[in-house]
Each structure stands twice: as C-alpha cells, then as structure tokens.
Amino acid sequence: MAKKKQTGSTPATVALTKAGAEFTVHAYDHDPAAASYGEEAAEALGVDPGRVFKTLVAEVDGALTVAIVPVSGALDLKALAAAAGGKKAVLADPAHAERTTGYVRGGISPLGQRKRLPTVLDSSAAGRPTVCVSAGRRGLEVELAPTVLAELTGAVVAPIARDGR
Structure with missing residues (x-):
C-alpha cells in the first residue's frame, strides 16, 4: 500500500500509486537561489547526500x-555509455530533456516521465534500504526502495557515478 505524506500528486507519485509501490513523499521549501537542487534536498530533509x-x-x-x-x-x-551499450555519452540539452520527460530541470523524476527512456541507476543505490529521488517538481522528493525504483523504471544497475560533482 502506498504511503504518502502531504502535497498534491505528480506523474511520478501517480505512477508509484498505480504500481502499488511503497513510498513516502517529502516536501520542503525550495530556494530558487540554491546552487544544487539535490544538495538542497538532502540538507532540507536532513538526509545523507x-x-x-x-x-x-x-x-x-x-x-x-x-x-x-x-x-x-x-x-x-x-x-x-558503457552501461547503456553505447560508445559516447554527453549531457542532453536541458530544453530537450524537459520536453521529453515532461518535467522541469531540477524536478525531473525518473518515474512517470512523458516518454519512458532507457535508465541506468548507479550501483551505490543497491546497498541502501531506501533512496530519495525527485517526485516531479522542485521541493518534492519521493523515498522508496532502490529495487522498486529499478523495477519501475526498467533500470540497469551499474557503477556510473564518480566522486565529486
């Protein structure tokens, strides 16, 4: 059964509810001047980055x-690129990413996207009971098990992160 805490639905929370997934929504006051949306979320929620x-x-x-x-x-x-079976990867144009996913930059959720895209989840998520990802808008995060996240997004789990920003 879906667990929710506060605020309205987004395509991400609708997808989670429809799938019968267990999740928790965390809302915080987003500061438009924040340098990093993710670090802002971690700090606001008091969660390890x-x-x-x-x-x-x-x-x-x-x-x-x-x-x-x-x-x-x-x-x-x-x-x-290697995890996705390709040769070269570059960050996408933000406007193209927004149009394709249906979300705005800083609020792009891996869940409930307008068009389902191939997805790769960093393997560091696998060792955690839960992770937080954007719930589909700035100031809104969803917490769920990484296995659920991988299953609902069809993600390949691979080491794709390195230290630093």
Whole structure:
C-alpha cells in the first residue's frame, strides 16, 4: 500500500500509486537561489547526500538516456555509455530533456516521465534500504526502495557515478 505524506500528486507519485509501490513523499521549501537542487534536498530533509539521487538526462550515441546518481557524486559519462551499450555519452540539452520527460530541470523524476527512456541507476543505490529521488517538481522528493525504483523504471544497475560533482 502506498504511503504518502502531504502535497498534491505528480506523474511520478501517480505512477508509484498505480504500481502499488511503497513510498513516502517529502516536501520542503525550495530556494530558487540554491546552487544544487539535490544538495538542497538532502540538507532540507536532513538526509545523507549519498541517499539522495539526482536524475540526469544524457544522450548515449544520440539516444536520450536517464542516469540516476547520488547528489554527492558526479555522472561518469564513459561509464554511462558503457552501461547503456553505447560508445559516447554527453549531457542532453536541458530544453530537450524537459520536453521529453515532461518535467522541469531540477524536478525531473525518473518515474512517470512523458516518454519512458532507457535508465541506468548507479550501483551505490543497491546497498541502501531506501533512496530519495525527485517526485516531479522542485521541493518534492519521493523515498522508496532502490529495487522498486529499478523495477519501475526498467533500470540497469551499474557503477556510473564518480566522486565529486
């Protein structure tokens, strides 16, 4: 049964509810001046930044691909390309990512996207009971088991993060 805490639904929370997934929604006051959406979320929620994951959209050999990595790290584009079965990865144009996913930058959720994209979840998520990802808008995170996240997004789990931002 879905567990919810506060605020309205987003396509991500609707997808989780429809799937019967167990999740918790965490809301916080988003500061538009925040330098990093993910670090802001971790601090506002009082959660280890290694448990809060950011959703990045990249192009792997020209095809949009979602990468989910901890906010305490950075995306390794070579590792993403390899995990997605490609040769080269570059970050996608933000406007193209927004149009394709249906979410705004800083609020892109790996769940409930307008078009389901190939997804790679960093392997560091596997050792955690729960992780937090964007629930589909700035100031809203969803906490769920990484196995549920991988299953609902069809994600490949691979080491795609490196230290640093």
